[in-house]
Amino acid sequence: MCSRTSPRTRVGRPRSAEADAAILAATRDALVDLGWSKLTMGDVATRAGVAKTTLYRRWAGKNELVVDAVAVLFDELELPDRGSLSADIEGVVLQFAALLERPETKTALMAVVAESTRDAPLRERIRASIVERQKHLVLQGRRRAQERGELPDGDGGPAGGTDDLIFDVIAGAVVHRALVSAEPVDSAWVQRFTALLLGGLAAAAAQD
Amino acid sequence: MCSRTSPRTRVGRPRSAEADAAILAATRDALVDLGWSKLTMGDVATRAGVAKTTLYRRWAGKNELVVDAVAVLFDELELPDRGSLSADIEGVVLQFAALLERPETKTALMAVVAESTRDAPLRERIRASIVERQKHLVLQGRRRAQERGELPDGDGGPAGGTDDLIFDVIAGAVVHRALVSAEPVDSAWVQRFTALLLGGLAAAAAQD
Amino acid sequence: MCSRTSPRTRVGRPRSAEADAAILAATRDALVDLGWSKLTMGDVATRAGVAKTTLYRRWAGKNELVVDAVAVLFDELELPDRGSLSADIEGVVLQFAALLERPETKTALMAVVAESTRDAPLRERIRASIVERQKHLVLQGRRRAQERGELPDGDGGPAGGTDDLIFDVIAGAVVHRALVSAEPVDSAWVQRFTALLLGGLAAAAAQD
Amino acid sequence: MCSRTSPRTRVGRPRSAEADAAILAATRDALVDLGWSKLTMGDVATRAGVAKTTLYRRWAGKNELVVDAVAVLFDELELPDRGSLSADIEGVVLQFAALLERPETKTALMAVVAESTRDAPLRERIRASIVERQKHLVLQGRRRAQERGELPDGDGGPAGGTDDLIFDVIAGAVVHRALVSAEPVDSAWVQRFTALLLGGLAAAAAQD
DNA sequence: CTATAAGCGAGACGGTACGTCGCGTCTTAAT
DNA sequence: ATTAAGACGCGACGTACCGTCTCGCTTATAG
Numbered sequence: 001m002c003s004r005t006s007p008r009t010r011v012g013r014p015r016s017a018e019a020d021a022a023i024l025a026a027t028r029d030a031l032v033d034l035g036w037s038k039l040t041m042g043d044v045a046t047r048a049g050v051a052k053t054t055l056y057r058r059w060a061g062k063n064e065l066v067v068d069a070v071a072v073l074f075d076e077l078e079l080p081d082r083g084s085l086s087a088d089i090e091g092v093v094l095q096f097a098a099l100l101e102r103p104e105t106k107t108a109l110m111a112v113v114a115e116s117t118r119d120a121p122l123r124e125r126i127r128a129s130i131v132e133r134q135k136h137l138v139l140q141g142r143r144r145a146q147e148r149g150e151l152p153d154g155d156g157g158p159a160g161g162t163d164d165l166i167f168d169v170i171a172g173a174v175v176h177r178a179l180v181s182a183e184p185v186d187s188a189w190v191q192r193f194t195a196l197l198l199g200g201l202a203a204a205a206a207q208d
Numbered sequence: 209m210c211s212r213t214s215p216r217t218r219v220g221r222p223r224s225a226e227a228d229a230a231i232l233a234a235t236r237d238a239l240v241d242l243g244w245s246k247l248t249m250g251d252v253a254t255r256a257g258v259a260k261t262t263l264y265r266r267w268a269g270k271n272e273l274v275v276d277a278v279a280v281l282f283d284e285l286e287l288p289d290r291g292s293l294s295a296d297i298e299g300v301v302l303q304f305a306a307l308l309e310r311p312e313t314k315t316a317l318m319a320v321v322a323e324s325t326r327d328a329p330l331r332e333r334i335r336a337s338i339v340e341r342q343k344h345l346v347l348q349g350r351r352r353a354q355e356r357g358e359l360p361d362g363d364g365g366p367a368g369g370t371d372d373l374i375f376d377v378i379a380g381a382v383v384h385r386a387l388v389s390a391e392p393v394d395s396a397w398v399q400r401f402t403a404l405l406l407g408g409l410a411a412a413a414a415q416d
Numbered sequence: 417m418c419s420r421t422s423p424r425t426r427v428g429r430p431r432s433a434e435a436d437a438a439i440l441a442a443t444r445d446a447l448v449d450l451g452w453s454k455l456t457m458g459d460v461a462t463r464a465g466v467a468k469t470t471l472y473r474r475w476a477g478k479n480e481l482v483v484d485a486v487a488v489l490f491d492e493l494e495l496p497d498r499g500s501l502s503a504d505i506e507g508v509v510l511q512f513a514a515l516l517e518r519p520e521t522k523t524a525l526m527a528v529v530a531e532s533t534r535d536a537p538l539r540e541r542i543r544a545s546i547v548e549r550q551k552h553l554v555l556q557g558r559r560r561a562q563e564r565g566e567l568p569d570g571d572g573g574p575a576g577g578t579d580d581l582i583f584d585v586i587a588g589a590v591v592h593r594a595l596v597s598a599e600p601v602d603s604a605w606v607q608r609f610t611a612l613l614l615g616g617l618a619a620a621a622a623q624d
Numbered sequence: 625m626c627s628r629t630s631p632r633t634r635v636g637r638p639r640s641a642e643a644d645a646a647i648l649a650a651t652r653d654a655l656v657d658l659g660w661s662k663l664t665m666g667d668v669a670t671r672a673g674v675a676k677t678t679l680y681r682r683w684a685g686k687n688e689l690v691v692d693a694v695a696v697l698f699d700e701l702e703l704p705d706r707g708s709l710s711a712d713i714e715g716v717v718l719q720f721a722a723l724l725e726r727p728e729t730k731t732a733l734m735a736v737v738a739e740s741t742r743d744a745p746l747r748e749r750i751r752a753s754i755v756e757r758q759k760h761l762v763l764q765g766r767r768r769a770q771e772r773g774e775l776p777d778g779d780g781g782p783a784g785g786t787d788d789l790i791f792d793v794i795a796g797a798v799v800h801r802a803l804v805s806a807e808p809v810d811s812a813w814v815q816r817f818t819a820l821l822l823g824g825l826a827a828a829a830a831q832d
Numbered sequence: 833c834t835a836t837a838a839g840c841g842a843g844a845c846g847g848t849a850c851g852t853c854g855c856g857t858c859t860t861a862a863t
Numbered sequence: 864a865t866t867a868a869g870a871c872g873c874g875a876c877g878t879a880c881c882g883t884c885t886c887g888c889t890t891a892t893a894g
Contacts, residue, residue, distance in 0.1 A: 451741070451742040452738060452739075453739060453742075522741050523741050523742055524738075525738075526734045526735075526737055526738035526741070527734075527735065527738035527739075529734050529803060529804055530660060530731065530732075530733075530734035530735035530737075530738055530803075531661060531735075533659070533730045533731050533734070534731055539806060542804075543806075547804060547805070577813075577816070578816075580805065580807070581813070581816055581817060583805075584797050584800045584801040584804075584805055585793060585797045585800075585820070587796075587800050587804070588793075588795075588796030588797040588799055588800030588801070588804075589792050589793045589796040589797060591796055591800065592792045592793075592795050592796030592799065593792040593796070595737060595738075595741060596737055596755060596792075596795070596796075597755070597788065597792055599788070605785075605789070608786075608789055608828075609789060609793070611824075611827070611828055612789065612793070612821075612824035612825070612827075612828055613820075613824060614824075614827075615823060615824040615825075615826070615827025615828055616819075616820035616821060616822075616823040616824030616827070617820070617823075617824075618827060619820075619822075619823025619826060619827060620816075620819060620820055620823055
């Protein structure tokens with residue numbers, strides 16, 4: 001009697017790992033060249049040197065494919081340690097803004113979020129592979145500031161609500177500035193935004 | 209020789225005004241039933257009891273049609289006078305959140321913004337018919353607060369930049385909360401958000 | 417009150433008659449070049465300078481299209497008047513054989529009949545547009561022979577059964593010789609076949 | 625150094641003989657259930673409990689497979705000895721008709737013949753495994769009739785042509801009746817057909 | 833009162849992309 | 864070497880929308 005760790009011995013030809021990478025890269029290329037709405041599955045397949053069926057064997061459709069293709073870009077984001085909370089925030093916001101300015105992100109991000117309003121599994125996929133990654137930065141920043149003594153202990157509210165609030169404010173403001181107002185997220189704007197945010201946080205802390 | 213003061217007296221059968229209204233209403237219905245991505249021009253035409261050619265005579269495509277159909281909903285937004293800046297902000301944010309929760313808005317708004325990242329005329333159309341309408345509320349709120357003495361005179365910064373900042377923060381945070389985080393924008397959240405914002409504004413004013 | 421002959425006033429753009437002709441001609445071309453099994457709807461559409469949808473708007477599929485494309489070739493068949501029943505039969509059989517030797521007919525005819533064994537509407541379509549056309553020649557030939565006194569009056573059997581029998585024998589033998597045995601239907605074979613057939617008919621007439 | 629009389633002693637795992645039988649049976653089942661055009665190699669493999677590669681190792685494609693699957697059915701045909709040529713013919717024609725009425729034969733026979741018009745190897749395969757088997761019955765019947773004195777000696781014509789003619793007439797007429805005219809090949813029809821044929825043969829013999 | 837012009841519903845048209853299916857080949861591990 | 868399993872590149876399928884184009888008809892203004 002043998003013990004099997006995997007549910008069943010894998011049988012048949014395994015899926016090509018190269019194909020996965022080629023497809024995701026081709027998807028990002030196509031986003032740059034064509035934008036979300038003109039991107040087609042057939043074109044991505046051609047660019048990746050792969051058959052259309054291979055795409056559909058791995059992803060349910062354009063939405064899922066694009067989420068995965070864009071998600072890896074968010075791995076680049078990390079919280080720099082610049083010595084103060086305000087400098088840390090400014091650093092990460094500029095990174096986030098740079099990401100949003102990239103043509104593949106700019107055209108894809110709002111589109112998949114728009115689709116996700118009517119597609120719960122897609123919404124969950126976005127949350128898991130993109131939103132959580134960003135939210136983690138907020139937690140990390142708050143903890144580091146608490147270690148420095150810049151912020152009082154605790155998460156600042158019931159049910160971790162302040163972290164969520166901060167996250168929506170930061171991500172929302174930057175996205176709105178970049179994509180809706182279509183104005184540059186430069187360091188001048190980021191400094192004024194950070195000052196506003198930290199001022200608000202300090203006032204809220206004082207009030208308690 | 210004829211004198212024509214108007215660009216030209218239109219000759220031929222005039223366009224039906226009823227058709228316009230019916231088409232926009234049908235578009236909103238279709239958005240509710242189908243969502244942005246499944247909405248088709250042919251279906252809108254059928255719902256409106258109109259030929260497809262009639263749609264294309266008036267709008268260049270789906271994007272433009274949907275922007276117009278959704279824009280009128282933003283007429284409902286107005287700044288209530290509740291006696292204090294914080295109460296005014298809470299009121300208008302709740303209105304805005306209610307609008308975002310409507311299925312036609314929820315599915316359409318981010319989608320057309322996403323499209324607009326690669327379509328300058330569309331971006332301008334959205335700015336003129338939706339964004340400006342919202343931004344006006346910020347100006348109005350700031351002036352009213354200044355009349356009350358809650359805020360110092362001036363627009364609070366160089367090149368009117370603070371109004372823009374405030375606008376991106378408010379609109380961005382609410383949209384992000386509602387559509388990305390997919391959490392309810394209820395009055396508890398709005399109060400905490402408003403407190404944060406006003407705290408930040410006060411700190412910024414004190415700093416100058 | 418007006419009387420309308422057509423069920424309803426035709427409304428909308430009428431179907432292009434040129435397209436019909438171009439499609440049927442393209443289908444015959446494709447049969448010659450590719451044969452039945454390699455013929456594709458897309459290729460026919462391209463050859464005809466027409467969209468694939470235009471094909472599907474008029475025909476349910478490849479089978480129906482090919483039947484119509486081939487059927488017109490059977491219009492060429494006619495019973496020559498060569499003065500005697502045997503000469504008439506030899507003439508029409510040679511015509512039929514020549515038709516079966518044409519590449520478009522050779523590859524298509526058995527294929528659609530094979531399909532028709534599991535598709536009653538297709539079988540009816542073939543019967544109406546091809547089989548009846550051929551059967552008519554048998555009737556015509558029998559009547560002409562009766563006028564000449566070469567055959568006794570009557571159709572030679574109950575329920576017109578002899579006409580049917582003769583038809584199956586002639587058409588079946590020629591098709592089998594040409595397509596299954598794949599031997600030439602030349603005038604030597606036709607003379608021997610006709611002699612056999614007329615001998616059999618005479619014997620049958622004598623027996624009654 | 626080894627001596628090898630056979631082409632080569634096969635090395636490695638030998639092919640499964642059971643698989644061959646299972647595949648041919650599965651092919652006939654699939655023909656009954658789906659018909660020629662909807663039969664697929666993958667489905668046959670599944671029905672046979674066999675991998676697709678096993679099919680392709682033995683047959684070049686669908687055509688060859690189906691010919692082999694149907695060919696064995698023709699082994700059932702044999703010339704009964706009913707004491708007279710006419711009775712023998714009637715017997716064998718009824719057998720042949722019964723075979724053509726079977727769903728697997730009905731849907732497959734004309735289809736592979738149609739394919740064979742553009743595929744010489746396939747045509748040869750059909751000739752060898754199906755057509756010759758039938759033609760043999762004609763020879764056998766003619767010889768038996770000659771032994772009985774019902775027919776004069778010789779094959780009745782130059783280059784054995786009469787056997788071929790008789791074969792095309794019998795097989796062609798029955799196939800046409802069954803598949804094109806789609807009328808039953810019952811004993812009444814067979815008697816009239818046989819009378820016609822034998823009358824023709826007698827006339828031809830008298831003429832010489 | 834007629835001519836001209838534009839709007840309109842209907843629906844056919846040339847296209848493009850879709851997502852699926854079957855083909856025949858290949859790569860695994862197991863026999 | 865053969866087998867079952869199943870991924871792969873390929874090509875055709877039949878459908879859905881796109882945005883444009885005829886049609887016959889209606890509804891205006893201009894002469």
